[in-house]
Amino acid sequence: MLGSFAGLGAFGALAAAGCSAPSGAASGQTRLRYWHLFGGGDGANMTAMLDAFQAEHPDIDLEAATLQWGSPYYTKLGMAGAGGRAPEVAALHLARLAGFAPGRLLDAFDLDLLAEHGVTAADFPVDLWRRGAVDGVQYAVPLDTHPMVLYYNTDVCERAGLLDGDGRLRPVEGADAFAEAVRAAGEVTGGPGLVAETLGADTIGPWRMFNTFYAQTGGQLLTEDGTRIAIDDAKALTVLRYMRRLTEEGLCVERADYQGSVGIFAAGETGFFLNGEWEVTTYLNTGLPFSMARVPNLFGTAATQADCHAFVLPHQTGRGGASNEAAHAFVAWMLTHSVDWAAGGHVPAYLPTLEEPDYLAMRPQSEYREVIDEVVLDPQVWFAGSASRLWIELGAVFAGVLTGSRTPEDGLAEARSRLQELLDTPSPFGETA
């Protein structure tokens, strides 16, 4: 009878609850929503690839969204999976997989469908592929690995006599040999020879450095089942004392936040820079004389801390049909075209790409491709992975060691206690995760 009944009418509409925000897809097109967290150089590469994919697939309406990096992204992704209206496909750091309750917040890949589009398990390094599976079901398909690498200024290293005939860094092995190389570079520039991120808000560089060196000693962080601490105190102390030695003896810049460290190397103030490979585009754009190499083996075993970008299928109620197929086609396409992605510095996980001439011709991006076999990912626990509590908490502790506000012994004790605290926090998904 009266307009006031509009309210009741609205409830009727509720019953037809499908009223999610309308999509812009034209009829006949399959809507494919893809979420990622890539900004900067990666963002530009990703956008170019997405444009190319869209151009080749007029039947698919690709809607890509870049969400805020780090914990906000992962929070949204988890909530979307819980809500059941998640995007068809999304990017994920592989080491965070355990924290995503595969099977609940993520759906499994259809390997047959993937094979139809030309991608199979045999195309990936065994370990990396296996990290994407839980209980034998594949929830993540790796796109790349992004390890810590050693950037070096070719001018400085040349003058310090550290390069070989081809202009490449001569292999350095052992902690003292590396210290000497850094010292030599420092003598050329008249300051510390090395820079790395040593502090800052939510700093994780110090954790990366520690985990790289500690893995090289053969040490473990947690027991295999991820329930107890397995730190070898002697090995960890060796590493922490070495890290402190680098800053204390003026070999490494003692105080630099992330942006600062990038800038110092860009200005040519140091010969070496320890960081993830992703700044390669920054330096290619500035015309700095530089190249990149694997992190030298200082403690016996070649190993480098890394994480991997991977594709996942966030949980959708009633996943399947054309949109699911489009998601698989998209993942396969991105992998087979990952040479474009490699321009951003990441080492492609798709093995055929590593053989492509285009990739091999890419310098310095292909110089450290062997690391794909020696990368060390986090233990498979729910609190691990990029921008995870593990990284941030331990990053802060080891930042203290690098900057001298903690002794190595104190840092180790604190790291143990923070790690224990994380282990004691009930896992949100029970024992399995």
Added chain:
Amino acid sequence: MTTTTPGELTAPAEPAPPKAPPPATVRRHWSEHGLVFTLPFLVVYGLFLVWPLLSGIRMSLTNADIAGTRSDYIGFDNYAEALTDPDVWSSLWNTLWFTLLSTVPLVVVGLVLALLAHHLRVVAWLWRLSWFAPFLLPSGVVCLLWLWVIYPSDFGFADQLLAEFGLHPGIGWLTDTRYAMLSVVLTTIWWTVGFNFLLYLAALQSIPQHLYEAAELDGAGAWHRLRHITLPQLRSTTGVVLVLQLLASLKIFDQVYIMTGGGPDESTRPILQYVYQSGFTGYRIGYASAISYIFFALIVIVSLIQLRITRRRREENAL
């Protein structure tokens, strides 16, 4: 959320529905039954306020996760964990600290601005535009504005302004533990003081003019009139403004989440953000519910204190 839900906690102590309905001489059609009028609201209210309130209590006694993998009864374990969780205490402290730092200036500045606007009687639109309009901006807009152009070191507006006065710029407004909370407070004042300004302005305008006229005849100066007429007349408004402000400040979330993410070193993380982190980032909604109810208890305590004060004042007035 700092915007205030109007009338919050200012409900009378006892519900007082009016007395008699119109004489029911006519036998009414079912559609005229009182329930028909109230039911639509009651359904929404029941579904989206009462039900979550109750199911939240149940949830806080379980280990429920956001993915719905499990929901086992675990008694009061979550509450026990929360009360020994240092992060709960530190974020509660941050919430109280923010409330203390923000409430007084928000009330005082609001009053001063209202007094200025009221006494000047000119360009009223200018005062409203500058002091009240920011209140109409979404928190996202306000915080992005301060985050990206006011607070950045060196080229940020704040640093440049200080540099104009020969002060040393390069302050880590949002990145230095010494300043971060103060910066959040500053943004909040800029953003929401307009609400208090408005309430005071309305109250000032309702002060009977004859009080002033009488005082003027007695030869009272401006200062005297302010102290002995205006401020006493504003007392009850101040009570309301204060309570609304306390409750709004306790619910701080937006500004911190957007501008500092709770940092640096979690020095600005309020309790609501910790609820968010436990429940949504960490998936433990059972635990998050438990923390919510601890926070709720805090709010209820503040409201009860307020009720007591207003009741006592009412009694005093009655005498």
Added chain:
Amino acid sequence: MSTVVQETAAGRRPRWTRGRLVMLGGALLLALLWLLPLAWALATSFKPESETTETGFQWIGSYLTLDAYRAVWESGNITRWMFNTAYIATVTTVLTVALTAMAAYGFSRTEFRGRRTLYGLVLAGIMVPPQVLIAPLFAEMVSLGLVDTYWGVILPQVAVPAMVFILVKFFEGVPRELEEAAYVDGAGRWRVFWQIVLPLSRPVLAAVAIFTFIQTWNNFLWPFLVTTDPNAMTLPVGLVNVQSTYGVRYAQVMASVIIGGLPLLVVFAFFQRQIVRGVAHTGLAGQ
């Protein structure tokens, strides 16, 4: 322009004594302080990107450009969010006014069993801050399948008991004689509600509507939680959560800030008096 600083104090605009001039100076300084951040945002949004991080107080870049606005507009997201926000705020406002007015009429003018208890229950709800409910409410939305839908954003914002309280208080003040005359003429309750009570309550309904609209337009926490899909986000949420693929572009961020803040400011410019009164009224309710 009509003013709220009522001319009731009728024309008694005091002379410009020294004291008042000092006050005026202070007020102008404070007004400037409040306007500067907005002005700076506006200035930044017209600068070329490369000049946004320069020091030395350049209000105007080497040239004025609309590049930032074009980029923001072309990304397409912001128009979508604006539409979502307008839609959500409108539906929420209409529903809130309709439902709370009906409920308030029911509580203040009809008699039925359980009325007092129900009204007491509604009043008790005023004590519950919605922020406390986020975890269970999200879980409820998951089971109702309303995550990432408009209704998921709207419905919890409709259940505002304080508005019922405000309206009951007002309806109680409406003289019954008018209604009783209508009943004598054979009118039913719906007609009385529609033709007598509602028209008499126009100012208070406007206040409720204005307050609800502003509140919903600006709400952050709940829409932020219940929407994960950028297509379903509201303006304040989208601005914060979705980033430009090219990293921070100061001019672009400021352009979206200006675009995001503009709608309500424009509305404010036109309806200053109503908005000020509406906010003050609902804000002071129950004093």
